[in-house]
Amino acid sequence: MTGSKQTQLGTTGSASQPWWRGAVIYQVYPRSYLDTNGDGVGDLPGITEKLGYIASLGVCGLWISPFFTSPMKDFGYDVSDYCDVDPIFGTLDDFDHLIEVAHGEGLRVIIDQVMSHTSDEHAWFRESRGNRENKKADWYVWQNARPDGSPPNNWQAVFGGPAWTWDARRQQYYMHNFLPSQPQLNLHNREVQDALLAASRFWLDRGVDGFRLDAINFSMFDPEFTDNPAREIGNRTITRPHDLQHHVHNQSHPDIPKFLERVRGLTDGYGAVFTVAEVAGPDPLPEMKAFTMGDARLSSAYSFDFLYASTLTPRRVRRAQSNWMGGFETGWPSWAFSNHDAPRCVSRWYDGRDRNRFARLTNALLLCLRGNPILYQGEELGLPQAEIAYEALQDPEAIANWPLTLGRDGARTPMPWVKGQAAAGFTTGSPWLPNGQGHAEAAVDQQSEDAGSVLNFTREILRLRKDSAALMVGDIEFFDAQEPLLAFRRMGRDENVLCLFNLGAVPIARPDFLPSGVTAWAESGWAENASDSVPEYSVWIGRI
The missing domain is CATH 2.60.40.1180 (Golgi alpha-mannosidase II)
Structure with missing residues (x-):
C-alpha cells in the first residue's frame, strides 16, 4: 500500500520543500460528517463519499479525528484497540477504500495518534491491572496510596477530580490525566514506546500520510511524583480543580522530545510524513519549539493561541506569528481557529448581524498566516457555535460542569449538506447531536450556488494560497x-x-x-x- 501511495502522490512536494510545509489541512470529525447507514453517527464511508467535496475546497489533505475501536466515553480518544476501526465507523476495508479514493483525489490523509493514554478496556490495561507481576504491570502509571489512604499526590485531572483512581485488583491507584476510564500510559517504559510505534507503523503501511499527536505533552510525567504548585486564580470562577495548579510535574517532561525522535525515525522511513503535535497549556511555546526544532523531531505543532481566545486582535495575531519568524530549522507552526474541542471562532469573536462577513475575514486570515492552517469542518461555511440543551448533551465535561462550562458539543454538531432534507442531509436517522441553529440555511447546497458565499470565498482564498509561494512558505x-x-x-x-x-x-x-x-x-x-x-x-x- 505504501508503494501505491508514493506512486500516486509522490513523497515530497519539491526538491527543496516537503509536501506538507504550508499545506492547508481540513479537519473531519467523523461522528458528525456524514452518516451512510442511518444510525445517526457519521462513518468512514460518509467521509469517502464527500472526498470530492473536500478536494474541491483546494486543501492539501484531511485530518480525521479518532475512528479506532473505543467504548466512546470520550468519543474515540479512549482507544481500546489502536489497530482497528470501531464498528460504528465501519471496517478496515472501509478505511483502505478511503485512502485509495483520497489519494486518487490528490488528498493526503492524516489521522490521530493518542499516545498518552488508552481506554480502561484496552487489553494492555486489563493485563496491567490484573496484578503487580504480569508482563504489562509497568505499562501504566501505578502508585501506592499514602498512609492515610489518599492518592499519591495532588495531581488533578483535566475533566475534574483527582488524577488518581483506586483499583482493588492491584491495591494501588492508577493515574489518568483525563477521565478515569483513560488510564495514563507509562511512556518512560521502552516497551510501551515500542508498542505505540508499532501501532503507528500499522497505519503507515496502510498508506496514511501523517499523524496528529493528541495531547502529546501529557505523555510523560515526573517519576518522583512531586506535588504540583498552586496557581493564583484571582476572582475567576473555577469549574474544575485542574485549573488551581501549575502542571509542571504531571506533564511536559523533558524526555518527551527523545521519544518524538523515535517517532520521526519511524516516519522518515515512509517519505515525507506530516507529524503535528497538539500542545495545551498556559505556556506552550517552549515545548512547541522543543518538539519541532531541527530535522529529527516533528514537522509542526499547534497550541491554543486562538482556540480559546475570547477576542481576535492584531496584537494577538502578531504575537503568535512573531514566535515563528525564523528559518525552517527553528520550527514550523500550525494554526487553528476552531476545532472539535473549542467553540467555533465566529461565535467567540463576533456578535454582530453580518456573521458571514466576519467568517470571510477569519477564514482569509487563517489562510494567510505563515504555517499550516487547519480548517475545521463547517468553518468553510461560517457555521456558528450551536447551543445544546442539557438533555441533549453528550460531552462528559459539559455534563459534569453544567452550566458553567460551555462544553464541546456545540462545535461537534452534524455537518449541514442539504437544506431541504431531514437533519440537513447528514443522516436519514436521528442524529447523535441535534443540528445547530441556522446551520441548515448555511448548508453546502445553498452556498455552492451563491458566488458571494463564505464557502466560495474560502475556496477562492485557498486557490490563491496554493498558487502563491509567498503565502505557502x-x-x-x-x-x-x-x-x-x-x-x-x-x-x-x-x-x-x-x-x-x-x-x-x-x-x-x-x-x-x-x-x-x-x-x-x-x-x-x-x-x-x-x-x-x-x-x-x-x-x-x-x-x-
Missing part, C-alpha cells in the same frame, strides 16, 4: 498600523503579497503603505468607501 513582516487594522506582507523569492484585515466594527483610514491603483487578488467588504478608508470587517489581499 514565504516570510512574514508586519506593518505598524492603527488598531484594529492588521497588516502584514508575505514575501517569497519573486513575490510580495500584502494582506489587510480590519478586525473592527468601524472603518479605518486607508494606510499609506497600500499603493493606489493596485488591484486586489481577493477582497471582502472592500467596495464600501474603500477609496479613503478600510471598511469594517473587510479583507484585502494583493500583490504589491
Whole structure:
C-alpha cells in the first residue's frame, strides 16, 4: 500500500520543500460528517463519499479525528484497540477504500495518534491491572496510596477530580490525566514506546500520510511524583480543580522530545510524513519549539493561541506569528481557529448581524498566516457555535460542569449538506447531536450556488494560497498600523503579497503603505468607501 501511495502522490512536494510545509489541512470529525447507514453517527464511508467535496475546497489533505475501536466515553480518544476501526465507523476495508479514493483525489490523509493514554478496556490495561507481576504491570502509571489512604499526590485531572483512581485488583491507584476510564500510559517504559510505534507503523503501511499527536505533552510525567504548585486564580470562577495548579510535574517532561525522535525515525522511513503535535497549556511555546526544532523531531505543532481566545486582535495575531519568524530549522507552526474541542471562532469573536462577513475575514486570515492552517469542518461555511440543551448533551465535561462550562458539543454538531432534507442531509436517522441553529440555511447546497458565499470565498482564498509561494512558505513582516487594522506582507523569492484585515466594527483610514491603483487578488467588504478608508470587517489581499 505504501508503494501505491508514493506512486500516486509522490513523497515530497519539491526538491527543496516537503509536501506538507504550508499545506492547508481540513479537519473531519467523523461522528458528525456524514452518516451512510442511518444510525445517526457519521462513518468512514460518509467521509469517502464527500472526498470530492473536500478536494474541491483546494486543501492539501484531511485530518480525521479518532475512528479506532473505543467504548466512546470520550468519543474515540479512549482507544481500546489502536489497530482497528470501531464498528460504528465501519471496517478496515472501509478505511483502505478511503485512502485509495483520497489519494486518487490528490488528498493526503492524516489521522490521530493518542499516545498518552488508552481506554480502561484496552487489553494492555486489563493485563496491567490484573496484578503487580504480569508482563504489562509497568505499562501504566501505578502508585501506592499514602498512609492515610489518599492518592499519591495532588495531581488533578483535566475533566475534574483527582488524577488518581483506586483499583482493588492491584491495591494501588492508577493515574489518568483525563477521565478515569483513560488510564495514563507509562511512556518512560521502552516497551510501551515500542508498542505505540508499532501501532503507528500499522497505519503507515496502510498508506496514511501523517499523524496528529493528541495531547502529546501529557505523555510523560515526573517519576518522583512531586506535588504540583498552586496557581493564583484571582476572582475567576473555577469549574474544575485542574485549573488551581501549575502542571509542571504531571506533564511536559523533558524526555518527551527523545521519544518524538523515535517517532520521526519511524516516519522518515515512509517519505515525507506530516507529524503535528497538539500542545495545551498556559505556556506552550517552549515545548512547541522543543518538539519541532531541527530535522529529527516533528514537522509542526499547534497550541491554543486562538482556540480559546475570547477576542481576535492584531496584537494577538502578531504575537503568535512573531514566535515563528525564523528559518525552517527553528520550527514550523500550525494554526487553528476552531476545532472539535473549542467553540467555533465566529461565535467567540463576533456578535454582530453580518456573521458571514466576519467568517470571510477569519477564514482569509487563517489562510494567510505563515504555517499550516487547519480548517475545521463547517468553518468553510461560517457555521456558528450551536447551543445544546442539557438533555441533549453528550460531552462528559459539559455534563459534569453544567452550566458553567460551555462544553464541546456545540462545535461537534452534524455537518449541514442539504437544506431541504431531514437533519440537513447528514443522516436519514436521528442524529447523535441535534443540528445547530441556522446551520441548515448555511448548508453546502445553498452556498455552492451563491458566488458571494463564505464557502466560495474560502475556496477562492485557498486557490490563491496554493498558487502563491509567498503565502505557502514565504516570510512574514508586519506593518505598524492603527488598531484594529492588521497588516502584514508575505514575501517569497519573486513575490510580495500584502494582506489587510480590519478586525473592527468601524472603518479605518486607508494606510499609506497600500499603493493606489493596485488591484486586489481577493477582497471582502472592500467596495464600501474603500477609496479613503478600510471598511469594517473587510479583507484585502494583493500583490504589491
